[in-house]
Amino acid sequence: MNETPKVTAPELKKKELIDTVVARSGVKKRDAKPVVEAMLAILGETIADGREMNLAPMGKLKITRMKKTTKAQIITTRLRRNDQTSTEDAPDPLAQAAE
Template identity: 50%
Template sequence: MSDPETPDPVVTQENRPAEAPELLRKKELLEGVVTRSGIRKRDAKPVVEALLAELGDALAAGRPMQLPGFGKLRVNRIKDSPASRVVVARIRQDMPPVPGGDAPDEPAPGQGGENSSKDRLANPDEER
């Protein structure tokens, strides 16, 4: 039994797992490229397939990537098994601009920039 002076714990927020978003497949990606670019599907398909192959090769080789619109990716580790390869990576994306807000021309001092330490991805080999 609890002490009369000690309040009983109260749940203030219930943690529920978020529903997983729908899986993005190549067909949907191709349709999005066609919609955004305005080019014909038959022209976009080989480009999308080549892009996916290049990204897959770079990922398999453990190459870091910096791709505007996608983000900055660093491979932390790769583990091969007989049936597959597991790649553990970290992706850092910029926050999307606020609708109706003006984006600053330059980051405020200490708020980022090309050589900012905030832009760096954590390296698992670095000590804290």
């Protein structure tokens, strides 16, 4: 029987996500913020529609259960990720620089 692992880190908030995107990509915060917000909206809509997603390197997300209550929609998902420990064979995730 699989047990749910205990949470070892605080939850990721939108502000921290935007700051991390800015740090990794080098784009300005004013450029990254609307893109991140649009991406989160699209991901939320896609999950609410019950669609599965296969988005590398995030992984493959499947909807396992959906329940509608009077105040919310409860969606249970399963996310399968590849083992991230073997990075030797992984392709470079960044696009090549334009010449």
